[in-house]
Amino acid sequence: MTTPSSEALRAADTATTATGLRTADDSGLVATPYPEPRLSWSLASDRPGVLQHAYEIQVAAGRSFTGAVSSGEVESDVVTDQPWPAAPLRSREVRHWRVRVRTDLGWTGWSEPARVEAALLDDRDWTARPVHVAGDRGRTSPGPVPLLRREFDLPAEPVSARLYVTSLGVHRTAVNGRPVSDDLLEPGWTSYPNRLLYATYDVTGLLSPGRNALSAAVGDGWYRGHLTWHKNRDVYGDTSALLAQLEVTLADGSTVTVATDDQWRGGYGDLFAADLYDGCERDLRHEPHGWRLAGFDDRAWERAAASPLPAGLTQRAHPPVRVVQVVRPEVRTLPDGTIAVDAGENITGWLRLRADGPAGSTLTVRHAEVLDSDGRLLTSILRGARATDRYTLSGGGAELEPEFTFHGFRYAEIEASPGVTVERVEVAVVASDLRRIGEFHCSDERVNALYANVVRSQRGNFLAVPTDCPQRDERLGWTGDIMAFAPTACATFDSRSFLDSWLTDLAIEQRADGAVPLVIPDVDLGELPPMELPFAGTAAGWGDAATVVPTALFEAYGHRSLLGRHYPAMRAWVEFTADRLDEDGTWSGNAQLGDWLDPAAPPEDPARATTDSAYVATVFVAHSARLLADAARELGHADDADRYAELHRRTAEAAWRKWGDHARTTQTGCALALEFGVVPAAERVAVGEALAALVRAHDGRIATGFLGTPFVLPALTRTGHLAEAYRLLLNTECPGWLYQVERGATTMWERWDAIRPDGSIDTEKAGTMLSFNHYAYGAVAAWLYRSVAGLRAAAPGYRVIEIAPRPGSTLTSARAAIATPYGRASVAWSVDGGTLTVQADLPPGTTGRFLPPEGWESAQPLMDLGSGRHRLRLHA
CATH class of the missing domain: 2.60.120.260 (Galactose-binding domain-like)
Structure with a gap:
């Protein structure tokens, strides 16, 4: 860190500006839960080849930046996740920050300032306590939704008002009859005994001098409503409750605080029942009209009962429902x-x-x-x-x-x-409400329909937590599903803060020995399908979400602090798996879910896949060890990097020794071996040929389950078998992606064959495990972005972008775009006769490299690109 010299200050890049200032808090709320917010920005410039070489951040109490604290000149070409340079924020404190960057032409001007306000950062800031309707405690079945209210006076005009609010259950809160936001199902679902999220709203415009009313309805939600196929109730507690603290500053300088306590009143209204699984029952004849407004007669209502402050209160930092x-x-x-x-x-x-x-x-x-x-x-x-x-x-x-x-x-x-x-x-x-950041389109409308189905399935299942399905009595945060889907999720929607929150709960719920539960938040699943071996309550591929999801987030968004925050959970999971390796270095001592829903598995036993589950478990140990070694190297943990790289090598060798011949017989076996670095270098060509031969032997039909599907197309592409990859993608016979499309699917299915070729639905064999909105097989969209269109992050956060389109089969064009942390990156290609035209747009602050597809003549096998627009023509 240095102070810019006077000569450097004179140099100026007037064509470039720092824009899009933001913190790691994506909540959209007026305040942030972070006392030392991590800072990011983007660059805007019409000039090509723009790179950031250094930055300076200033933080001040006011927008004039008088007395500002400066980071000094910091050498860095990264625009994301930079440290807060000033003293940590105190609760309710407001600060402003701005940034300028140094490019090859010199310093830019200062950015427009951004405002940061701290939420309540300490339990001592809360005078409120959760309150509930006393008569509602202990209810063991769905029943009337409690209503809570409090009236208060404001002796002068309000000039500023903050409402800090959450609930045990889910709430809908209003001030003077007007909702405080359009957020739904607040505060979402977390590991409630350890972490309860609240929101901070600016409600100044909802208040007026004189009499006012603060009110809320509080439903059961995940807190005490039905959960899992056993429809357990009261999993977290036997009563819902509201926690609210309204802090108002008046024009005369005085303050008024209205907090939930035993002075509140509680009753019931038209909501006779509201359950996430069962639905809602309301009788409008019982609506207590005006209960949300001042002047309502609530003397017949009960006095509210208060309870202690919950543990782990922190403001939500991801978008709401x-x-x-x-x-x-x-x-x-x-x-x-x-x-x-x-x-x-x-x-x-x-x-x-x-x-x-x-x-x-x-x-x-x-x-x-x-x-x-x-x-x-x-x-x-x-x-x-x-x-x-x-x-x-x-x-x-x-x-x-x-x-x-x-x-x-x-x-x-x-x-x-x-x-x-x-x-x-x-x-x-x-x-x-995650921001859509990814786009894909190609010349085959069936593939476009497939991509649209992936988008809908992610949207429909990213609801408070990443669920498996949104319709039946489940809707749980299954770790295996998001493990498979994370790279796609991170390219299609801005999933960083959403999955960061989920990973926070994963670390909380992780067992003392490092085991990761099958679902996060962790709830009792009771009986699972019969296993031949003792089931450890975790499974390979599922628990590996602990390593795969943080890696996907780091690659997509480049936040090193996020990787560091989740590193302990990554390490604990890998140590758990390493401790369970047999003397021969393989993991075969526990029952596994394996390549779940392999299309060849018996419908009544989806874990009985064609690929040996012990092989799958062992290669996932190797895979997570390698991901952990890469994370350790990135974070500067040199000893860990060496240790886990060696664990990867030993485990990969053990797996190949024991199952090498078997692995060559299944699509999943080959794909995992190739993508996880299990195949010895001398045998990669042969195993790639074996995988391609399996695809041809199956007439292009997919033969993988949840764990194999994300890796089969990348493995074929990496080993030079693009024709077979496209054959899998474009196959319209069952099982296959386009088979679902041609059967009228509008979201991804849980089972490849959920609807038979004759249009009937197989409820006899599949039973009731038959969801039509399950995103796991939508992992194919990562390959659409990266290989069909050819847009891939070659450095964390797309600091370096690889443009590597792979035209094939009958496709004549494709395009993709991703709103990266640096700005919008896109690639589009089209084939016309013997000419391939590629257009790539790289945002300021990035560089790129173009890798021409095989079979097309290019002046260079690899071409370096700067930011800006590039148009390339290649000939067959």
Whole structure:
């Protein structure tokens, strides 16, 4: 760190500016939970070849930057995850920061300043305590949703107001009858006994001098609602509760604090039940009109009961759940009078209705992903989830939508009492509101449909946690699913803070011996399918989310601090697996889930894959050891880097000694061996040939499950078998990606053959484990970005970008774009006769390298690129 010289200060790059200033907090809230926020920015410039060589950050109390604290000149070409240069923020403290960078032409001007406000950073800042309706404690079945309220006076005009709010359960909070935000299902789902998230809202504009009211409805949510296929209740506690602290600064300089305590009042309203799996029941005749406004008579309500402050209070740093889209569905009336709704695609969310009818009349809305042979809802595969919303009208017109629930569905049926008119039907699509950053398109519309299905499945399952499915009685944070999907997730949506939060819970829930539970947050799964060997409560490929997901985040976003934060959990998992290796260096002592849902596995036993599960487990030990060694090297842990690189070598050799011949007989066996560095260098060509031969022998049909699928296309591509990779991608026979598309899929399926070629649904063999919105097989989209279009991060955060398109088969064009931390990077190619035209756009601050595809003449086998636009022509 140095102070810029006077000569350096005179040099200026007036064509470049620092823009997009941000911290690691993606919540969109007014405050941040980080006392020392990590800082990032981007560069904007019309000049090609722009690189950052150094930066300077200033932090000050005001926007004039009088008395600013400076980082000094810091040599760095990285625009992400830079340290806070000033003293740590105190609770509620506001600071401003700005940055300028030095390029080859000199210093840019100062950026526009960004504002940072600290949330409540210490438990001592909370005067509020959680409150609940005393009579609601101990309820063991879904019941009325508690309502809580408090009135207060403001003697002068409010000039600033912050509401810090969370709940045990899920809440909908309002000030003077107006919602404090459009966030839904707050505070989401975390390891509640250890970490409870709150939100900070600026509610200044909702307050006025005089009498005001603060109110909330608090549903069961994940905290005490049904969880897992056993439909356990009260997993975390036997009562919901609200924790809220409103701090108001008035025009006369005085302050007013309104905090949840035993002076609050509690009652019930029109929400008779609200459960994540079962749905919502409301009777509008019981709505206590005006309960959210000042002046409501709540003397008949109970006095609230308070409880101790929860452990692990911290502000949410990732985006909230919201309505992200509203769809107008197809609506028709069936012969029996039922209204049938088709959203046109499989979604996560609910129906919004406008209805009119007499008091006491009802509407019942049921949901399903698919229809049965009679064209009615197929609900048996929802298992114990009722997925039903029921409304009782109070007379006249009403706007209807459920609270504190969500459904996975494409189809719905509305049954209405005589005399009820349904005037409008809309579909509200709900998800964690992550920023879309990835795009892909090619000349084959079937592949475009596949890519769209991947996007929908990620959107529908990234809801508070990365779930396996959004429709049945499960919706859990399965580690194996996100392990497989993480690289795709990080390219399609900005998943950094969302998965960072989930990994925080993974570390919390990790066992003392390093084992990672199958689902995060960890809940009791009870009986799993029968295993031939003792089941350790964890599994290879599933627990490896501890290493694979942080690696994917680091590669996509370049935040070294994030990698360091999750390094202990990565290390603990690898040590757990290393401790379980047999004398021959392999892991065969525990039952495994293996290459789950291998299409050749018996439908009733999806763990019985064609690839030996002990082989799969052992090569995953090697894979995670190598990822950990790379992370250790990046973080400067030289001894660990050597130790885990050696563990990778030993384990890979042991796996190949024992299973080398077997591995060559399955697509998963070959793909994992090639991608995990298990195959000896001298045998890579032969194993690549064996994999390609297996694809040809299967007529291009996929033969991999959850663990093999992400790696089979990259393995074929890396070993020079692009034709076979495209044959797998474009195969339309079952099992295959485009088979699902041609069967009408709009999201990814859990099973390759969920719908038979004749259009029937195999509920006899598959039973009820049959989800039509499961993103694991959507891992193929990472290959679409990286190989079909040819856009790949060659250095963390896309600081160096590899442009390596691989045209093949019948495709004549493809394009992809990703909003990287440096800015938008894109590549597009097209084939016209014997000419391949490639256009690449690299954002300022990055460099690139172009790797021409085999079979196309290029002046250089590798071409270095600077930022800006490049157009290249190659000939066959």
